[in-house]
Amino acid sequence: MEYNKEKLSDESPAKVDEYGVHEGGIHDVEAVPANNLARSLKGRHMQMIAIGGSIGAGLFVGSGNALSNGGPASVVIGYSFVGLLLLFTVQALGELAVLYPVNGAFFNYAVRFIDPAWGFAMGWDYAIGWLTVLPFEISAAGLTIDFWRTDINIGVWIAVFLTILAAVQIFGVRGYGEVEFVLSLLKIMGVLGFIIFGIVVDCGGVKSDPRGYIGGKYWHDPGAFQNGFQGFCSTFVTAAFAFGGTELVGLAAAEAADPRKTLPRATKQVFWRITFFYVISLLIVGLIVPSNNQDLLGASNSNTKSSPFVLAITLANVNGLPSVFNAIITISVISVANSCTFASTRTMQALAMNGMGPSFLKYIDKKGRPLWCVLIQIAFGLLAFVNEATTGATVFDWLLSLSGLSYFFVWGSICLSHIRFRHAWKAQGHTLAELPYQAQFGIWGSYAGFALNWLALIATFYVSLYPVGGPNLNPTYFFQEYLAGPLVIGLYLFWKCWTRFRGPLWVPIKDVDVLTGMRALDLDDEPLKKTSYRTWMMGLFRGLF
DSSP: OOOOOOOOOTTOOOEEOTTSOEETTTTOTTSSSSSOOOOOBOHHHHHHHHHHTTSSHHHHTHHHHHHHHHHHHHHHHHHHHHHHHHHHHHHHHHHHHHHOOOTTTHHHHHHHHTOHHHHHHHHHHHHHHHHHHHHHHHHHHHHHHTTTOSSSOHHHHHHHHHHHHHHHHTTHHHHHHHHHHHHHHHHHHHHHHHHHHHHHHHTTOOTTOTTOOOTTHHIIIIISOSSHHHHHHTHHHHHHHHHTTTTHHHHGGGGBSOHHHHHHHHHHHHHHHHHIIIIIHHHHHHHHSOTTOGGGGGTTTTOGGGOHHHHHHHHTTOTTHHHHHHHHHHHHHHHHHHHHHHHHHHHHHHHHHTTSSOGGGGOOOTTSOOHHHHHHHHHHHGGGGGGGSTTHHHHHHHHHTTTTTHHHHHHHHHHHHHHHHHHHHHHTTOOGGGOSSOOTTHHHHHHHHHHHHHHHHHHHHHHHHSOTTOOTTOHHHHHHHHTHHHHHHHHHHHHHHHTTTOSOSSOOGGGOOOSTTGGGSOTTSOOOOOOOGGGHHHHHHHHHO
């Protein structure tokens, strides 16, 4: 099969196609700026970015709220459900990102394979989500210090952490990758240490713990499930917020030194590692922390004293260890804040490249940094000082309402983009053998992932109308939980109106361009080898470790 591998000229004039999108912008994000994003992320960075963008306050603190509302079984099932959903999603993203390692990744795929208006909605929804998560994570990092020092105003620590975050940006993507690599290693060691500790506690091996052998006691009293079906559904948004960032491995493809080799390995391993760290650690938490513990009621905010992980250590009466794990939580939220900057800035820059954002956001300096996008993200970080106000908690509730649910829309769009890509690839005479990397579950995995995303959205819609403990059908509570839904619809309609509804409802399969943008890959090389079923167990072992 012959491919057109020509690079678009940097001097090519910008044109607008029938869908209202800048031609060349969708498929060749490097055609406009004088400088390009630096391609300096290596395999170890790629793997740790996916993990580092996920393990944070959502796991260590937010899971306490899920445990209190749903019970230990609901937490394990809910997080496993989202983990399965991500297995299909990350595999689909891996196939697309290896073939098209472009800036903006899944936003560009939605524009290209679904509809420009939907891509616009996904891009800005994703960017806004990370913009609003940053002040929360910085605030959470400041609150973790209260565990040791309550005499220092949180504003001091917010300023310190925001300054550190800004300093990391000076070193560009390589600095981000190295910082993420180190912080993620510390988080992984912390979680592994907790899992070992939790097993010892559950078996009665801690002499200072008056409870002795616990086993599955708390699964019987107060029970495996709390608050029925509502309690179970309430775990989905918490799990989505906790897992959010797993998809960053695809976003980082545009700045990877060798995406063809590093992306497949990262997408294969990241799911198993995330599932191991999340599901196993939360299973341990559910065994050694009763879901009716009153201290869990404060876990809906960023107070680490309500963290079920810290609480598990406190209940075991182990002196000094709660402080150690609180330090792990501090490191984790700083890591997520670091990922916030990467995710939002690269998405905004890609949106501007496609004519879907202010043109000044296109600018990339000589070191490959999208400076204006970075400045906007740091400016949003200043919202963390809202904690100084008496209404700070209410403001953060509304800010976070833009993030958790939005991941389901993004993940569903990745699966749908892969489905439509496969149909277009086949319709235009190509075979799967031509793909340098194939999703392990194929197109059917993307169908399953798309369906699971819809189930999660429906369950979340239900519990937003009928929340645990009420009030039922409360507009304020509903929009605090489901605000991302109206936001996505509003963004979609805005772009449709802006482009005067030009073009069909979605891009016809026959019009999908499956060739442009593959120039970053050497398509004359042999496709990557697929793991045979006989080596599946070895692949599983390597994926975990």
